[in-house]
Amino acid sequence: MSLVEAPVAATVAEPAESIEKPRTHAGTRVLSVLALVLTGAAFLYPLIWLISSSLKDRAHVFDNALIPDPVAFGNYVEVWQAVPLLLWIVNSLLVGVAAAATATISSAVVAYGFARFRFRGRNVMFGLVLATMMLPGAVTMVPVYLEWHAVGLATTQIPLWAQNLFGSAFYVFLLRQFFLGLPGEVFDAAKVDGAGHLRTFARIALPLTVPAMIVVFVFELKAAWTDLIKPLIYLRDTDFYTLPRGLKTILDRFGEGGESQWELVLAASTIATAPMILLFLFAQRYFVRGLTTQ
Amino acid sequence: MARQRGDTRAAWMFLSPWIAGFLVFTAGPMIFSLFLSLTRYDMLKPATFVGLDNYQELVTDPKVGIALYNTLFFTVLHVPLLIVLALALASLLRRAGRASGFFRTVLYLPVMTPPVALAAMFLLLLNGQTGAINELLGWFGFTGPNWTTDPAWIKPGLVLMSLWGVGSTAVIYLAALSRVPQELYEAARLDGASSWKQFWHITLPGISGTIYFTVIVNTIASLQTFTEAYAMFFGNSEVADNQGDSALFYVIYLFQQAFSSLRMGYASALAWALFVVIAVITAVQVRASRRLVYYESEPR
Structure with a gap:
């Protein structure tokens, strides 16, 4: 099969990208980024939770809130x-x-x-x-x-x-x-x-x-x-x-x-x-x- | 790079550190361990030869059965889930355009987290009453299990936690995906192949070598799983190992026998049994790969 026979319209419609990049429709890209934002949040959450919880006092350490209130820097000293x-x-x-x-x-x-x-x-x-x-x-x-x-x-x-x-x-x-x-x-x-x-x-x-x-x-x-x-x-x-x-x-x-x-x-x-x-x-x-x- | 006189001598000079290390830290210890497995040795008294006693004990030791079951249970869940998730994430990263670099970083950060810190974090995140994971499940109307105390849920909890480290495999797949020739996709599109067909007939064969490699490596690692489970449930002098048996993985039992009970002979027999199990599983995977892995006609 020869690529020379490709319809001209198809090649024009696609944006010119570097050869290694996959050709992706804008819609697919938006959906992919959306899915990544969700999974990314799931992967980042434990680390943010870790830092946040390390700054909570004993009464709040289990509350899963993202912002510690009050902020207990004393934990590190202790x-x-x-x-x-x-x-x-x-x-x-x-x-x-x-x-x-x-x-x-x-x-x-x-x-x-x-x-x-x-x-x-x-x-x-x-x-x-x-x-x-x-x-x-x-x-x-x-x-x-x-x-x-x-x-x-x-x-x-x-x-x-x-x-x-x-x-x-x-x-x-x-x-x-x-x-x-x-x-x-x-x-x-x-x-x-x-x-x-x-x-x-x-x-x-x-x-x-x-x-x-x-x-x-x-x-x-x-x-x-x-x-x-x-x-x-x-x-x-x-x-x-x-x-x-x-x-x-x-x-x-x-x-x-x-x-x-x-x-x-x-x-x-x-x-x-x-x-x-x-x-x-x-x-x-x-x-x-x-x-x-x- | 023509062969020259003196080359061989120089080559051995450069290789000598590895040869020495291989003899002292690999080949020697393996032979030594085979010998030890035929003895009773507690490091206080000299080793006494006991023939195949250790292997006989190993076959009847109920803890070995439990540890082997737990380890296989973990591996059978962990490896396929890890591979599928890594592949899905790599495909997403590939389509994310400029945002791809940022998300790659986010996915990789968990890989950098020390396993002991991970153990501490997930003891709380997986906690049945206060943990964030059950809180999330609660939003969707589910009542999550007691991941850290219910013997039926400890291993699934550990599998869930292990998936947090999918980033390194996803990065490997991302690189493999970018090596699949793009002309193939162009051609398939012209033939009207659906995305699913493209994935099945171009992407999968194109990266099957990489998948094969990661399956083998992750299976071997997974059969030796130790650190997270040990840090979470073992080695604590303050509490008995109450969740002990449901998180007792093979290498944890080996470690206990060797370094807590000082049963070096028995631990060596356990190690050789594990070696055989891993070798057999790897051999089966290698055989299966001959049918499943696509190799390009021109060798790289």
């Missing part, structure tokens, strides 16, 4: 004094940055190995990398804990990030795609200049891959900041707690079955959530890029 929130925030930052930095650098090194060199067994090895992406983490939970226990580090923060020193499958895959996309000429030039492999990697490949490395960094920062299971397994001393682990303690103590001071739980939840919201607003395009690379 929870700040009741638990070592600042310490937990600092711990979360340290663990998060360590996890993100190590994952970024090690995954870049490994990805470069897969992207730039041909060697026997490369496809098998890369298949193995992809296979570990599918491997259920629950299977290695116990033995890896026992390994850290054997070297005397099981109750430190090190197990929360140190595994990232060895590259992570998803990030290796992602960065390999970026390295493969680099023009071969830059590497040929480096070779003519007599640069070694390490030098070519550090001076030429890495600087060109900074956007992709930011993708890895923000993804891993978010993963480490929000993780609960590893802190539950490893951290015993409350001084070492990360924010989610601390928040679990707050939830148990002030929330369900505890002293029933939900406004404090919600204030702490807001404190734990806000940095991630900000991270997304500032790094949105990197998150989207990470999800849509294939």
